[in-house]
Amino acid sequence: MDSAVARERVLDAAEELFYGRGIQSVGMDAVRGASGVSLKRLYQLFPAKEQLVEAYLERRDERWRGRLAAHVEREADPERRILAVFDWLAEWFGEEGFRGCAWINSYGELGATSDRVVAQVRAHKRAFGDYLASLVADAGRPAALAAPLFLLAEGAMVTAGITGSTRPAAEARDAARLLLESR
Amino acid sequence: MDSAVARERVLDAAEELFYGRGIQSVGMDAVRGASGVSLKRLYQLFPAKEQLVEAYLERRDERWRGRLAAHVEREADPERRILAVFDWLAEWFGEEGFRGCAWINSYGELGATSDRVVAQVRAHKRAFGDYLASLVADAGRPAALAAPLFLLAEGAMVTAGITGSTRPAAEARDAARLLLESR
DNA sequence: TTGACGTGAGAACGGGCGTTCTCCTACGGT
DNA sequence: ACCGTAGGAGAACGCCCGTTCTCACGTCAA
Structure with a gap:
């Protein structure tokens, strides 16, 4: 082979x-x-196992962000693209076997003992945050909007994982829409 | 002894x-x-160790919510009480040894293997969500505000843990204020 | 054909850890 | 004083798991 x-x-x-x-x-x-x-x-x-873990997180990061971006790019309107992120979260949360965010879970499991895992988690979250920021910029919205959108998305991931519900995605989407409308 | x-x-x-x-x-x-x-x-x-873990999470839950409530109750105005939650988060995030939310971390570590830990985590998050909902109700605000505030708080906890910064608390607070003003 | 090499299956090794057991000491009641 | 009991220290037991080793087999070059 x-x-x-x-x-x-x-x-x-x-x-x-x-x-x-x-x-x-x-x-x-x-x-x-x-x-x-x-x-x-x-x-x-x-x-060593740690290197397999690293490779797992790294490849999943590429795929995860790829799937998100593919979904977002199906939407043409730059404003709606921002909301499409939360639509994709809803889809993801509803998938068979969804068990929360792999990076948040890995941080909880190994954050205290493996610096390399922490580095992977930080890199992934930074990349996701940067992506959100780019969507906000493309929509011509103030950069300060990116941070709360990021927090809403993270909160939704955590809550969906713990409760096993897809609802947090819709709640986060509603809040995101309000934030977009208020500025 | x-x-x-x-x-x-x-x-x-x-x-x-x-x-x-x-x-x-x-x-x-x-x-x-x-x-x-x-x-x-x-x-x-x-x-057994699992029972010690359960007791740890249970006692920490009481103390954590007690500290939060004590801080919030120092504020008289019911509207400001909501924002005081995020002020307290900032204090918490800045504490020596802060390493994220104990329940989110425990879920990441044991969520897949221990039903009792999952039950503790769900109970804690539900209690926190209910508390936020009660603050929203006391302020005479629409109940639908509680969910996004909860997601912002959760997102802030996760992000503060992973990045080691207190900033997510301020960002979440700002977003919470905007949401409060928009409705 | 032969021999070096890569590979698969699985045993073996070493260490860690949850849990239990042994043994010894101290003490309290009678 | 004596005995039963509780408790402390730490060894011991089983099991798991990351990692390495053994051994037999197949392959390919010379």
């Missing part, structure tokens, strides 16, 4: 397991079993 | 360790060492 293929299979398995059950409760042996890649190859590809 | 005293010492130690380093990375032996309560008594008081 090609090395690149093995890598993908490992990351696919790791993502499903880490996101669904938490990182610490998933052993390398479970990743081996779910991916079909032997332990030996697994350790050649990722010399 | 009195049983009640031992219990308090254990919970004090557990809270400091669990909050500061994460729950899974703190062994019962560390709790013993930090509390000065022997393993035997520790297991008499809390027959």
Whole structure:
């Protein structure tokens, strides 16, 4: 099996397991079993579990932001694009197996013990914040709007994860609309 | 040593360790060492670690909401009381050793594996949401205002934890003020 | 054909940790 | 004084898990 293929299979398995059950409760042996890649190859590809975790967060970040951007770009009006972010959150929250934000969860799990995980989480959140800021700028709105929109989105992710409801997305969207109208 | 005293010492130690380093990375032996309560008594008081975790979250919930309410009640004007919540968040975020919301972190760490922890987290968040709703009602404002205020607060907690900054509290406060003014 | 090499399966190693057990000491009631 | 009980210190037990090692097998170059 090609090395690149093995890598993908490992990351696919790791993502499903880490996101669904938490990182610490998933052993390398479970990743081996779910991916079909032997332990030996697994350790050649990722010399330690922490590096697999890093790669998992990194690839998920690319995909997550890609999916968000793809959804937002289907909307032409720059103002509505901002609200489309919250529509996409609603879709995401409603997906089978949704269990909150992977980065917020990872921070809760490993924030105190792994600097590299913290760096990944910060990078992801900064990228998401920057993206929101770019949408605000494209709509010709004051830059100060980006921060509250970001907080609403984060609050919605956390709350949707904990309560298992998609409602926070709609609530955040309503609040975002009010903020947009008030300035 | 009195049983009640031992219990308090254990919970004090557990809270400091669990909050500061994460729950899974703190062994019962560390709790013993930090509390000065022997393993035997520790297991008499809390027959399993999960029950200690539950008790930790429960006691912290009482104290956390107590501190918040005490701060809010220093403000007489019911409208300003709502904003006082965010002022208190700023104080909290600035405390030495602040590392985000204990319940959000616990959910990230154990949400997938411990139903009892999930129940604690939900109970805490519901209580906080209900408290916000009561402040909104006392101010004679539409009940629909409570949800966005809650999301702003949650987003601020998460963001302050991850970035280590107190700024999200001020940003959330500003957004809350705008929402209050717009309705 | 042969031999070096990569690989897979799974055992093995080392350490950590939740929980229990052992043993010893101290003390309180009679 | 004696005995039963509680408690402390820490060893011990099981189990899990990250990581490495063993060994047998297949492959490909010379």
